[in-house]
Amino acid sequence: MTISFQNISKMFAQNTEREVAALGNITFDIQENEFVSLVGPNGCGKTTLLRIVAGLIKPDTGSIVYPPGMPNPNAIMVFQDQGLLPWLTVSKNIGLGLELQKVPKSSQKTRVHEFMKRVKLDGFGEHYPHELSGGMRQRVALARAFLTDPDILLMDEPFGALDSQTRIILQEELLHIWRTEQRTVLFVTHDIDEAILLSDRIIVLTNRPGRIQRSIQIPLARPRELKIKDHPKFVEIKWQIWNLLEQEVRKDLQLT
Amino acid sequence: MANMEPSGTRGPQRLTANMNKNTKSQQQNNNRDRMTTWGLVLGLLIIWEFLARLKLISPIIFPAPTLILSSLLKNLLIGKYNENVFISFSRVFFGFLIGGGAGMILGLLMGWSRRMRRVLDPIVAALHPIPKFALLPMVLIMFGLGESSRIVMVSIGAFFPMLINTMAGVVQVNPTYYDVVENYGASRFDTFWKVALPGSLPLIITGARLSLRSALTLTIGVEMVFGNNGLGSDLWLAWETMRMTDMYSTLIIVSVIGLGSNILLERLKNKLIPWHQEIRPEDD
Numbered sequence: 209m210t211i212s213f214q215n216i217s218k219m220f221a222q223n224t225e226r227e228v229a230a231l232g233n234i235t236f237d238i239q240e241n242e243f244v245s246l247v248g249p250n251g252c253g254k255t256t257l258l259r260i261v262a263g264l265i266k267p268d269t270g271s272i273v274y275p276p277g278m279p280n281p282n283a284i285m286v287f288q289d290q291g292l293l294p295w296l297t298v299s300k301n302i303g304l305g306l307e308l309q310k311v312p313k314s315s316q317k318t319r320v321h322e323f324m325k326r327v328k329l330d331g332f333g334e335h336y337p338h339e340l341s342g343g344m345r346q347r348v349a350l351a352r353a354f355l356t357d358p359d360i361l362l363m364d365e366p367f368g369a370l371d372s373q374t375r376i377i378l379q380e381e382l383l384h385i386w387r388t389e390q391r392t393v394l395f396v397t398h399d400i401d402e403a404i405l406l407s408d409r410i411i412v413l414t415n416r417p418g419r420i421q422r423s424i425q426i427p428l429a430r431p432r433e434l435k436i437k438d439h440p441k442f443v444e445i446k447w448q449i450w451n452l453l454e455q456e457v458r459k460d461l462q463l464t
Numbered sequence: 465m466a467n468m469e470p471s472g473t474r475g476p477q478r479l480t481a482n483m484n485k486n487t488k489s490q491q492q493n494n495n496r497d498r499m500t501t502w503g504l505v506l507g508l509l510i511i512w513e514f515l516a517r518l519k520l521i522s523p524i525i526f527p528a529p530t531l532i533l534s535s536l537l538k539n540l541l542i543g544k545y546n547e548n549v550f551i552s553f554s555r556v557f558f559g560f561l562i563g564g565g566a567g568m569i570l571g572l573l574m575g576w577s578r579r580m581r582r583v584l585d586p587i588v589a590a591l592h593p594i595p596k597f598a599l600l601p602m603v604l605i606m607f608g609l610g611e612s613s614r615i616v617m618v619s620i621g622a623f624f625p626m627l628i629n630t631m632a633g634v635v636q637v638n639p640t641y642y643d644v645v646e647n648y649g650a651s652r653f654d655t656f657w658k659v660a661l662p663g664s665l666p667l668i669i670t671g672a673r674l675s676l677r678s679a680l681t682l683t684i685g686v687e688m689v690f691g692n693n694g695l696g697s698d699l700w701l702a703w704e705t706m707r708m709t710d711m712y713s714t715l716i717i718v719s720v721i722g723l724g725s726n727i728l729l730e731r732l733k734n735k736l737i738p739w740h741q742e743i744r745p746e747d748d
Contacts, residue, residue: 262647285647290640295662295739308648308658336739356648 209240209275211360211392216270217417218256230256232417234270238360241390245403247449248413248421249456254396257418258285258362261394274359282309284358289369291349292337298348299324299333305356319355327351327385343374347381354385360392368398379405380434387431400449404442405432412449415456422452527709536713545695545717552695553721555683556676559618564675566619567626568668574627575634576660588627596621596678597685614686621682622675629671633664666740669733676725684718695721 218231231253238244246254260267262285274281284305285291292301303320311319324330329351337345346366353361366382367375379402386393386406397403403410404426412421426445428436436442458464509529515521516528539545574581574588600617607613641659650658687696695718702711733740 259643262643264643264646283647285643287640287644290638291644293641293644293659293662295665295737304645304658305648308645308650308654338739338741 209277210237211275211281212237212273213257213261214270214273216257216260216267216272218253218260218265218268220256229417231260231267232419234418234420236411236420236423238392238394241392243386243393243395243406243408245395245397245407245410246413247397247400247403247410247453248418249415249453249460250398251416251460252413252456253416253418254413255364258364258394258396261360262362278359281359282356283360283362284353284356285362285364286346286349286353286366288365289342289345292345292352294337296337297333298329298335298337298340301337301348302329302352302355305352309356323351323355327381341374342370343378346370346378350378350382350385354389354391358391360394363393363395365397366395367402375399375402376434382406383432400446400453401437403449404428404445405434405436410445410449412452415460421456424449524706524708527712532709532712532716535709536716539710539713545698545714548693548695548698549717549721551693552683552687552718555614555618555686555694556679556721556725558615559683560622560672560676560679562615563619563622563679564626564672567623567628567671567675568630571627571630571668571671572634572661572664575631575664576656581631581635588624592624592628596624596682600686600689609690614683614690617686618679618682621678625674625678626668626671629667629674630664633667633671634660636667637663665737666733669729669736673726673729676729677722680718680722680725 212235214235216231216234217229219227220230222228230251234253234257236244246257248254256265259265261272261283263283264285272281293304296304299320302324303316306316306319321330324333327347327350329347332340332344332348337348340348350366367378370378383406393406395403395406407426409426410424412424413419414421424445428439428441455464512521512526513528513530516523516526570584574584596617599620603613603616603620607616637660641663642655645655645659683694684696684699687694688700691697691700695714698714699711699718702708702714
């Protein structure tokens with residue numbers, strides 16, 4: 209049950225005469241229930257890749273090949289922020305995915321209710337997003353995405369707009385949900401620690417146009433705890449990734 | 465390094481904390497300012513009363529407030545305004561319904577379809593700045609001297625503010641919201657009903673308020689010109705016969721209608737968009 213990304217590239221029109229390559233020829237596979245993070249310098253096309261997988265934009269070349277068992281692949285995106293509709297209450301926001309995917313009303317209700325209980329959001333059902341903190345809003349966004357049973361979950365820096373303490377707690381929360389609700393995940397982040405803590409594999413991208421620079425397996429045992437950040441292997445990988453990224457960032461800043 | 469991360473959650477929380485701390489003293493300040501406002505108005509009225517009674521200002525142009533008030537009460541008691549309030553209110557209402565309704569529908573279409581916006585926006589931009597009252601002679605030729613001309617004038621006044629605000633409302637909806645529903649496979653129909661319409665409601669309601677105000681202005685203006693019925697004709701008649709107490713008391717009635725409809729819309733807003741956070745305390 210492998211999902212393959214084959215030769216995906218994308219150009220963007222910067223103005224009428226010039227086009228900028230955002231993504232150059234990306235090819236990789238992702239196994240079922242594998243957690244893969246994409247890290248790379250700003251503007252390397254990480255988000256573009258996610259948007260292509262989510263079906264929000266079309267690639268210029270290449271394709272995504274789903275296994276034969278997935279005729280209508282469900283690729284669901286968790287946005288960095290603003291992913292909740294402000295005019296819907298928390299429970300309606302969580303149910304939005306099911307509603308749009310035409311799940312019968314009665315089973316919508318029970319599934320929303322049960323899931324809210326499991327992720328400890330019950331009691332907030334009638335609140336509106338603006339009444340919640342940024343961290344709470346992202347918990348709701350995560351719940352909504354998991355609830356639609358996605359074949360692949362796409363996360364675009366879901367904790368990027370949060371303060372570092374809240375981010376750590378939500379990383380643990382995501383690990384916890386993911387342990388029980390195994391899913392294939394493609395996770396975009398700037399945060400190297402976050403990527404190592406969460407992932408089975410990290411794909412490091414180059415500067416624009418983004419290409420795969422290195423694919424790194426994370427051999428740390430699961431279930432993982434925050435303390436794993438002190439593990440010598442964790443620290444080693446962290447420096448390995450930083451060395452790869454540093455060159456790219458320096459190139460971008462003309463500091464080489 | 466990690467502690468220097470900018471935060472998305474801390475800002476609003478800090479704001480709430482400050483609000484809680486300041487609520488009491490702010491409340492006191494608000495009360496004090498409100499009392500000052502009323503005191504100022506009352507003071508000016510008292511000065512006016514004395515100046516008029518002592519004939520230091522012309523009691524013909526500025527009749528004493530107590531005289532205006534007693535004339536207002538007397539007229540209210542004998543039901544002098546009933547008919548004309550009903551007539552003027554109906555014109556505002558139907559003009560708002562027809563013009564505002566058409567403006568909202570066209571605004572939604574123009575906000576929704578980039579093509580329509582590109583085609584129609586220049587026309588709207590050219591027509592909108594025309595002072596609507598200047599269209600009266602043209603409307604009279606087209607619709608005659610009857611009631612329809614008046615309703616058409618009021619509708620034209622109500623049309624543009626609603627159109628422009630509704631269109632802006634649809635256009636300003638955060639594109640991420642469209643991404644979210646599209647990602648879940650929403651149809652165009654779903655996208656319209658679940659994102660475009662609710663997302664534009666705050667500006668539609670602002671449009672309704674401006675539209676209603678414009679409808680009232682045109683109603684009074686048209687009635688002054690026609691002169692046979694409505695509160696506008698009352699005002700004009702009071703000037704023609706130099707009955708200033710009548711003029712001021714009718715003016716009070718007109719103001720109450722304007723204020724009342726504003727308050728009604730404000731209530732409606734809290735019902736329709738409880739999720740909306742006012743970013744600017746005053747938007748007009």
